[in-house]
Amino acid sequence: MIRLFKVKEKQRELAENANGRAPVKKQSAGELRLHKDITELNLPKTTTISFPNGKDDLMNFEVTIRPDEGYYQGGIFVFTFQVSPIYPHEAPKVKCKTKVYHPNIDLEGNVCLNILREDWKPVLNINTIIYGLHHLFTEPNYEDPLNHDAAAVLRDNPKLFESNVRRAMSGGYVGQTFFPRCI
Amino acid sequence: MAGSLTTSSGDGGNRWRDLDRLLTRPGNIVGPTFDPSPELRSELQQYVRVLVVGAGGLGCELLKDLALSGFVNLEVIDMDRIEVSNLNRQFLFRLQDVGKPKAEVAAKRVMERVKGVNIVPHFCRIEDKDLDFYNKFNIIALGLDSVEARSYINAVACTFLEYNSEDKPDEDSMKPMVDGGTEGFKGHARVIMPGVTPCFECTIWLFPPQVKFPLCTLAETPRTAAHCIEYAHLIKWDEVHGGKPFDADDPEHMQWVYSEAAKRAELFGIPGVTYSFTQGVVKNIIPAIASTNAIISAACTLEALKIASGCSKTMTNYLTYNGLEGLHTKVTEFVRDKDCLVCGPGTLLELDPSTTLQKFIELVGDHPKLQLSKASVTHRGKNLYMQAPPVLEEMTRSNLNLPLYELMDKVPKDVVHVAGTVNKDDKKTSALRKLRVVFKGIDGVTDMDTANGA
Numbered sequence: 001m002i003r004l005f006k007v008k009e010k011q012r013e014l015a016e017n018a019n020g021r022a023p024v025k026k027q028s029a030g031e032l033r034l035h036k037d038i039t040e041l042n043l044p045k046t047t048t049i050s051f052p053n054g055k056d057d058l059m060n061f062e063v064t065i066r067p068d069e070g071y072y073q074g075g076i077f078v079f080t081f082q083v084s085p086i087y088p089h090e091a092p093k094v095k096c097k098t099k100v101y102h103p104n105i106d107l108e109g110n111v112c113l114n115i116l117r118e119d120w121k122p123v124l125n126i127n128t129i130i131y132g133l134h135h136l137f138t139e140p141n142y143e144d145p146l147n148h149d150a151a152a153v154l155r156d157n158p159k160l161f162e163s164n165v166r167r168a169m170s171g172g173y174v175g176q177t178f179f180p181r182c183i
Numbered sequence: 184m185a186g187s188l189t190t191s192s193g194d195g196g197n198r199w200r201d202l203d204r205l206l207t208r209p210g211n212i213v214g215p216t217f218d219p220s221p222e223l224r225s226e227l228q229q230y231v232r233v234l235v236v237g238a239g240g241l242g243c244e245l246l247k248d249l250a251l252s253g254f255v256n257l258e259v260i261d262m263d264r265i266e267v268s269n270l271n272r273q274f275l276f277r278l279q280d281v282g283k284p285k286a287e288v289a290a291k292r293v294m295e296r297v298k299g300v301n302i303v304p305h306f307c308r309i310e311d312k313d314l315d316f317y318n319k320f321n322i323i324a325l326g327l328d329s330v331e332a333r334s335y336i337n338a339v340a341c342t343f344l345e346y347n348s349e350d351k352p353d354e355d356s357m358k359p360m361v362d363g364g365t366e367g368f369k370g371h372a373r374v375i376m377p378g379v380t381p382c383f384e385c386t387i388w389l390f391p392p393q394v395k396f397p398l399c400t401l402a403e404t405p406r407t408a409a410h411c412i413e414y415a416h417l418i419k420w421d422e423v424h425g426g427k428p429f430d431a432d433d434p435e436h437m438q439w440v441y442s443e444a445a446k447r448a449e450l451f452g453i454p455g456v457t458y459s460f461t462q463g464v465v466k467n468i469i470p471a472i473a474s475t476n477a478i479i480s481a482a483c484t485l486e487a488l489k490i491a492s493g494c495s496k497t498m499t500n501y502l503t504y505n506g507l508e509g510l511h512t513k514v515t516e517f518v519r520d521k522d523c524l525v526c527g528p529g530t531l532l533e534l535d536p537s538t539t540l541q542k543f544i545e546l547v548g549d550h551p552k553l554q555l556s557k558a559s560v561t562h563r564g565k566n567l568y569m570q571a572p573p574v575l576e577e578m579t580r581s582n583l584n585l586p587l588y589e590l591m592d593k594v595p596k597d598v599v600h601v602a603g604t605v606n607k608d609d610k611k612t613s614a615l616r617k618l619r620v621v622f623k624g625i626d627g628v629t630d631m632d633t634a635n636g637a
């Protein structure tokens with residue numbers, strides 16, 4: 001095989017002299033799969049997607065959800081998605097940019113959604129996650145709490161929970177915590 | 184091991200006796216192009232350049248093994264600095280080296296001990312080097328512990344791969360890799376001949392996904408030391424540092440996570456949170472065992488020698504080693520994913536340089552092998568046209584009337600990826616395909632193709 005290397009050496013010198021153009025950026029397999037996922041998105045009508053870094057950076061995008069039913073009806077909630085180069089081997093990192101009074105979303109924007117962590121599988125896609133997030137607003141659940149207080153109120157006093165959500169979304173305090181307006 | 188290192192500089196005459204036996208004698212299981220000769224060793228030393236990626240537990244072993252196996256042109260790349268906890272197995276490093284770049288110290292130590300070897304260290308990230316850098320090596324040896332880094336190097340090595348008009352890989356363009364990996368008492372060594380054996384992406388499912396705990400468990404009901412550590416790392420860090428990103432390579436950040444995790448563990452009466460366990464959980468590292476590294480590295484080095492010299496056929500193609508209970512080792516022949524987007528040939532399309540993007544999309548839809556309708560087109564990270572969502576369709580629509588050749592920065596030939604729908608048994612399914620686009624009549628390209636075909 002060594003003769004091959006000698007040949008290669010010569011070829012390369014020739015190629016380098018003739019044509020110094022270095023190939024530009026290459027794409028990771030994760031980027032390609034994401035490209036496919038994005039073109040196939042079938043979003044609920046309450047949801048929009050945007051690409052803050054322009055059309056060539058699909059790895060970082062934002063999804064805006066405007067629930068049309070339930071406790072959070074009328075609110076506008078923005079989620080940031082960060083997708084890894086080894087997607088879908090690894091789930092995207094998703095955070096809620098809008099401060100929200102919600103049993104499954106903490107004040108830092110961490111989201112407790114099983115398919116984002118323990119139940120992620122490569123056959124799932126961006127669409128599944130968006131539907132999952134949407135579901136969190138129509139069916140908040142107190143059994144997987146990230147915001148302990150909100151979960152306890154939802155469990156023990158749904159009427160109070162409802163008015164707390166309204167107050168938070170209109171811009172105001174729930175307990176010691178201030179929530180900026182998001183309606 | 185230590186013996187051969189220390190005596191090596193003295194008895195140059197005997198030094199290569201074993202290697203020469205392999206390189207000067209014919210045999211029944213030699214590679215197809217093997218041509219035994221007394222000059223083979225010096226040719227090997229003159230022409231073959233090997234890049235070692237990673238200078239950690241495996242990387243140290245690989246550098247030493249390659250140097251002692253006759254390779255003299257070596258380079259090593261690693262972005263890490265030496266930590267005290269490395270010293271038990273990363274045997275090229277000493278206590279006074281703590282804080283220095285691994286690549287630099289490893290290169291220096293092996294050069295001091297093995298006469299005639301030249302090792303160029305690169306203290307940087309693998310992403311910092313351009314394709315020209317990677318292209319100058321004949322073999323890339325991987326001593327890494329992350330899926331991301333392997334996937335990156337694999338993609339780099341596969342970019343050099345060219346196919347001829349019969350979809351056969353061009354041997355001269357192949358960049359062989361040997362990849363080692365260890366986790367405790369288990370390990371693997373594999374040979375990747377892009378275009379011939381499965382690439383890393385063809386078999387990415389071999390790597391089990393990282394265990395991720397539910398965030399609400401971390402926040403509400405921690406039961407293990409790892410839960411406490413992940414709580415500090417994923418939830419508490421953001422709460423306290425609001426916006427400042429956590430850096431696993433910053434010892435101060437790690438120390439902070441450790442002390443928060445320890446507090447939480449005490450609160451819930453959970454034992455087992457230590458600094459090194461914190462590092463292990465946060466960086467997803469399973470404790471490394473020196474002997475596993477040595478065995479895996481030896482297997483990788485032997486394969487590199489076979490690839491370079493042809494003195495034996497390479498193993499086909501994936502060796503697993505398990506020393507946990509007794510010893511179990513086995514070579515499995517994995518097969519390529521023929522549609523692999525990274526190493527596969529894709530579909531060859533010859534186009535006139537005046538072909539517009541719109542026309543190209545129509546061609547892809549009508550192509551008998553592809554029949555991919557509603558194609559979205561991407562070229563080296565640039566999205567040329569996106570059918571959906573509307574926001575991206577609008578941004579890319581104006582490209583439709585432009586010649587593809589211009590949109591591809593006037594390269595005579597390159598790879599393009601398309602996503603769209605195909606009709607299979609009257610059912611619409613989505614598909615993602617790789618295309619090799621060649622523009623007809625562009626200077627240089629016809630000459631090169633004939634050269635490759637000859």
Ligand SMILES: [Zn+2]
Binds near residue numbers: 384386524526
């Ligand atoms: Zn592949």
